Amino acid sequence: MSSCPVLLFKEPSPEDTYESLLKLRGYEPKCVPVIHTIHANLDALADHIVNARDRGIEGAVITSKRSCDSLSEAFALVCSKSTSSLAARSAALEFWSTIPFYVVGEATASAVRDIQQRFQSHGFSTIHILGEASGTGEQLGRFITTHCKLGEHGKLLYLTGNKNRDTVASILSENYIPFQALRVYETQQRPDFESLLEAAIYPLLHDATTDSWWTVYFAPSTASFAIPAAEKLLKSCQVSTRIATIGPVTTASIEEHLNLPVLVTASKPDAQSLAEAISEHDRQHLG
Numbered sequence: 001m002s003s004c005p006v007l008l009f010k011e012p013s014p015e016d017t018y019e020s021l022l023k024l025r026g027y028e029p030k031c032v033p034v035i036h037t038i039h040a041n042l043d044a045l046a047d048h049i050v051n052a053r054d055r056g057i058e059g060a061v062i063t064s065k066r067s068c069d070s071l072s073e074a075f076a077l078v079c080s081k082s083t084s085s086l087a088a089r090s091a092a093l094e095f096w097s098t099i100p101f102y103v104v105g106e107a108t109a110s111a112v113r114d115i116q117q118r119f120q121s122h123g124f125s126t127i128h129i130l131g132e133a134s135g136t137g138e139q140l141g142r143f144i145t146t147h148c149k150l151g152e153h154g155k156l157l158y159l160t161g162n163k164n165r166d167t168v169a170s171i172l173s174e175n176y177i178p179f180q181a182l183r184v185y186e187t188q189q190r191p192d193f194e195s196l197l198e199a200a201i202y203p204l205l206h207d208a209t210t211d212s213w214w215t216v217y218f219a220p221s222t223a224s225f226a227i228p229a230a231e232k233l234l235k236s237c238q239v240s241t242r243i244a245t246i247g248p249v250t251t252a253s254i255e256e257h258l259n260l261p262v263l264v265t266a267s268k269p270d271a272q273s274l275a276e277a278i279s280e281h282d283r284q285h286l287g
Helices: 017-024 042-050 065-080 086-096 105-118 137-147 167-174 193-207 220-236 248-257 271-286
Strands: 004-009 027-031 035-039 057-062 100-103 128-130 155-161 179-189 212-217 240-245
Touching: 004 017, 004 193, 004 220, 017 027, 017 271, 027 193, 035 065, 035 220, 042 065, 042 086, 042 179, 057 065, 065 086, 065 105, 065 155, 065 179, 100 105, 100 137, 105 128, 137 167, 155 167, 167 179, 193 220, 212 220, 212 271, 220 240, 220 248, 240 248, 240 271
Parallel strands: 004 027, 004 212, 057 100, 057 155, 100 128, 155 179, 212 240
Antiparallel strands: 035 179
């Protein structure tokens, strides 16, 4: 297992937890960015932040860190505007301190907490996070149906991207939970992905002690784009791959649409669960 490369098809982050936990287990992880994200409808989101109380928004549904990034930018936009008084902005942020944030996974929950910390001095005094143990949008949707209590005219604000599945929206609709979806980001394939992939792979070839590497995918959209290029390049380097994913939705997409086996699926969408799943698989199969 020593010096076994693990390609993480995700944007790297400072002190990346996925990389650090895999290194502790003797792997050689490397992040390879697949897509880049652009914010969308920030003005509309900022408008919802300011007028949430009047519009009956009684909770937010957030299923990804990318939505959190857009929400943070919208809060910054609200706090920088001179078109409303300081008192009005403070009142708006105080209202967001009173409503729940329904989220998928610990990473999203952590990103929401970061937003509250960033704007605490502006009136965002506390944060109410629910559902973070949910590993998928379906699990979160089911959680909301059993825990969400809205007023007579209340609704949820559901922040989405351009690649979102309809799972959460369908569950909310089927259970007559009012919501408003707002697309707050778009993901686009990186035109330089293949050069970034080469830059990640070639240095690892010199130190790897195995020709069977792990490749890890974090979303169906990134997997469908990255897998063909990754499999082709690694095969040309005489390297075979073992596929792992962050959750069952990505696993199902790879197996159904790309007809490839997924050996490991993390039990929860977080770094700890992924690292444990990969190392446990190797303990059982490699000795």
